Structure formats: structure tokens, C-alpha cells
Amino acid sequence: DTEVTQTPKHLVMGMTNKKSLKCEQHMGHRAMYWYKQKAKKPPELMFVYSYEKLSINESVPSRFSPECPNSSLLNLHLHALQPEDSALYLCASSQPMGTGETYEQYFGPGTRLTVT
């Protein structure tokens, strides 16, 4: 199984709403990532979890709150977002450095988020 799943596929939320994005993988990967991708732009790294601990936060605003409840799950909690946060949010997973040969990241299909 080389699949990363994400739910929901699409999400529309108001600026006062609280919602969560979910990501799951069963490849035994111990590194998981959140990326944000705007139209016709490359993915931009937001957060990295390694062995369920937050290892990198790329200066992301606090209205985005990641959570890694176990080695298979990654959540992104959203609160008080702005319209400019509308984007495709991609989850990815890989083996951490030192545990595999290539460490390529496998991406989920993404959640298309629209903030109104």
C-alpha cells in the first residue's frame, strides 16, 4: 500500500469557522508533512513531523495548528482563516533520514480549501 489519503477532498469555510484536515498513511513512514500549494505555484512546506514530534514549523501563522496523534495520522486544525489561505493543502509522508535509501515523499491527493 503506497497510498496517502486525505479528507475531505473539498472544504469551504467561513473566517470564523473551525475545521480540521485529516491525513492517513499505512506505509510505516515516520515522517509526515503538510504543504500549501496555490494555483500554478509549487508546494510550500508548512510543517514536518518526525517520529510523531513536530520538527519543523516554517513560520506558519498560529491559525494553522498541526497534530500527529499517532504514526499513521496527521491532522491540520484550522481556525479564523483568511481568504488568502484558500489553497490546495497536501499531506505527504516518507521515511525519516537514516532509515531508508531514497526517502521519497508520497503525496496525498490534497484538500481543496476555500475560505469565504
Next chain:
Amino acid sequence: GQNIDQPTEMTATEGAIVQINCTYQTSGFNGLFWYQQHAGEAPTFLSYNVLDGLEEKGRFSSFLSRSKGYSYLLLKELQMKDSASYLCAVRDSGYSTLTFGKGTMLLVSP
């Protein structure tokens, strides 16, 4: 930090060969990846180079020269389904993190 440069757009004909170049200037380097991304879909892994030379995988090949900070992705026997964005990504030396180039949009015409 990382600075990664690749052409914005390229066009090619079905059945032809196309080479997509990527140059990078990085503070650390531990591998270069190529991903394919169709519109509205997730990036999918194509190839990986960490040592100089050519890696071949079917119709796709990737080349790396670390001394020149240069890589290319070679696509042979182009098919219409190869129309997509091709992302060059460099991995930092200390972490598993990737920094992506802006992507090259390839349009394959009949």
C-alpha cells in the same frame, strides 16, 4: 536557503524527446527529486539522484551534476498523458525536507 530554477513552460510533440533542465544553488544538498503533477492532482515521484550521473526508469531518465548544480529530466516517446507540470526538488542535507522549484509546465501536442 535554496534557489532552484527551471523553465516555466515547454511544448513538444507526441513521440518526441524533451529535456527539462533544473539548476540549483543550495546551502546544503542531499539529493534531487523530480515529481510530475497533473492539474488538480498530487505530485507523484518520478526519479531521484544523489550521485553524479544518469538514472534511467523506463521512458524517464534523470541526470545530476553536483559540481555544476545542474539536473535534467529526459522524457522519451512522449505521450499526450505526459502533459503536466514537472517539479524539480532539492533535499536539505540535514532533514528530509524538500524545496521545490516553480515547476515546468509541459504541453504535448499531437
